[in-house]
Amino acid sequence: MKLEINHKSTIPLHQQAEELLRKMIEQEDYKNGKLLPNEVQLSEQLKISRNTLRQAINKLVFEGSLSRKKGYGTKVVRKGVASGIKNWLSFSQEMKMLGIEVRNFELHLSYKKATDEIANFFDITSNERCLALERVRGNQEYPFVYFVSYFSPEVALDSDCNFNRPLYELLEKDLNIIVKTSKEEISASLANDFISEKLDIKSSDPILIRKRFVYDVNDIPIEYNVGYYRADSFTYTIEAQR
The missing domain is CATH 1.10.10.10 (Winged helix-like DNA-binding domain superfamily/Winged helix DNA-binding domain)
Structure with a gap:
């Protein structure tokens, strides 16, 4: 050059x-x-x-x-995963922009009773069960995030869906659900035994916890998502203008 x-x-x-x-x-x-x-x-x-x-x-x-x-x-400097709030993207879109080929290390489906927080978000009873999608994802070398997503019982997702596809693409093309808004919360913690095993780190290592509350174009709650990220592989950026 x-x-x-x-x-x-x-x-x-x-x-x-x-x-x-x-x-x-x-x-x-x-x-x-x-x-x-x-x-x-x-x-x-x-x-x-x-x-x-x-x-x-x-x-x-x-x-x-x-x-x-x-x-x-x-x-x-070798960059970790970078994310931000200027224009929110799905995880698959974020990785594609960074040139990272995503690998699913684990993928599990189950129906779980909604916690009070999840029930309030979807406006359902705490005893009602929601489809839960758990995924451990990363690059080709190692996992760096454990996701658990809960979906509104009104969303017709089930075990016959192909969850290896990008999630929001699946919702849009198969169910005609177009997600629009993501409200997020970011916090820091230490990995416990469960998370450390998922992410191949020590239980005393730091992690970032990212909650996403996802709504469709009609402001109907669709997904309650929690991501547990290895702190050595994830950077969250905020751009603000005055």
Whole structure:
């Protein structure tokens, strides 16, 4: 990849260098751990001072895109799963955007009595049973999230449905249910014995718990979902504008 600074541009040199670095680290070899050229080589290639280049590198280090170790070099930070609230997506959509091939490590269906919280959400009695979908999901190497979803008894899902398909695609194409709104709660905790076994971590390791309350286009509650994420593999971002 040819890196070139426009010295006649009104854009500051360090900003141009920053944008070039962002494009550079999107290349697969750098994503896979290849070290960036050292500062002397890069500054000579870009025809800028090392201080100007360092300013650009520092910005990417500060935001977590690069890591730098004295005597070793600078490399791309391996990203965990990132999610946010600007435009909510299904888990499958989030993973697709990140280029992660999802693997189901476990998938279970059962009918469980609704807890008080679930019953209040669906406006049903606590004794009523809901279809519960439990899945342990991750990349091709290891699991990083355990999901349990409860569905309103009004939703005609059953064991004949193909739950290996993306869930919201299944709801829309098979049942004509279009989900629209997700209200979320995020909290932190330690993994207990049950969760640690599911996610292949220690029971004392930290996890993030993400609750989703999902509604359709008519604001009818459809899904009550709880996800237990390995904290070393999940980042939740919030973008706010004033």
